[in-house]
Amino acid sequence: MNNEMNTSRVVTAEEAQEIVRAFMLKVYGWMSAGLMITAIVALGTYHSKQLLELILENRIVYFGLIIAQLGLVIWLSARIQKMSAVTATMVFVGYSALTGLTLSVVFIIYTLASLSSTFFVTGATFGAMAVYGTVTKRDLTSMGSFLMMGLVGMIIASVVNMFWANETLYWITTYIGVFIFVGLTAYDAQKIKTLAAASMQGEEAEQKASIIGALRLYLDFINLFLLLLRVLGRRR
Numbered sequence: 001m002n003n004e005m006n007t008s009r010v011v012t013a014e015e016a017q018e019i020v021r022a023f024m025l026k027v028y029g030w031m032s033a034g035l036m037i038t039a040i041v042a043l044g045t046y047h048s049k050q051l052l053e054l055i056l057e058n059r060i061v062y063f064g065l066i067i068a069q070l071g072l073v074i075w076l077s078a079r080i081q082k083m084s085a086v087t088a089t090m091v092f093v094g095y096s097a098l099t100g101l102t103l104s105v106v107f108i109i110y111t112l113a114s115l116s117s118t119f120f121v122t123g124a125t126f127g128a129m130a131v132y133g134t135v136t137k138r139d140l141t142s143m144g145s146f147l148m149m150g151l152v153g154m155i156i157a158s159v160v161n162m163f164w165a166n167e168t169l170y171w172i173t174t175y176i177g178v179f180i181f182v183g184l185t186a187y188d189a190q191k192i193k194t195l196a197a198a199s200m201q202g203e204e205a206e207q208k209a210s211i212i213g214a215l216r217l218y219l220d221f222i223n224l225f226l227l228l229l230r231v232l233g234r235r236r
């Protein structure tokens with residue numbers, strides 16, 4: 001009796017590591033592309049007097065942009081498995097551009113030198129925590145759950161303080177927020193390795209997984225930058 005041949009290909013440990021490495025490079029590449037789009041749009045908006053005035057002087061436009069940003073994030077996160085890779089990519093690019101429109105106001109509020117130095121500090125902090133999350137053997141799942149609960153609490157407190165305008169609460173949420181997004185950077189960096197399994201499920205699945213991973217890291221970086229800007233930024 002002949003034994004049935006197993007035709008499935010076994011991936012070696014070395015090949016698996018290479019797949020994970022290639023996937024992570026793709027994720028960080030898309031995250032960097034998103035940040036670049038945001039920076040270009042923000043600078044372009046800042047130098048466009050008419051567009052900047054439209055955003056700053058019309059509350060409907062400004063809050064409409066914020067609502068559109070939130071809607072795109074929720075839609076992409078919830079529906080990415082049902083949309084094509086091209087659609088997911090375009091939504092991510094569109095979200096990055098919308099963020100650039102709303103972030104253009106920081107060029108009015110803060111000096112260029114403080115924006116540059118804060119960006120450098122953010123990049124260094126983000127990089128260190130991303131490396132830690134990637135190489136650590138510790139499972140950060142429980143930490144991630146704790147940080148997500150803290151994030152919800154911080155958002156609620158921030159919304160309340162929009163009406164209360166308490167300076168002490170403002171600084172408490174700022175420093176707690178820095179701590180939260182520093183931790184989430186490590187957590188999300190570790191979770192990206194688990195998304196790498198999509199690399200072996202076809203190009204379509206790989207692209208969508210890389211976009212959702214890039215979005216998570218992009219959000220970590222942007223929020224960390226804005227929170228650190230509150231602490232380190234010098235106002236004009």
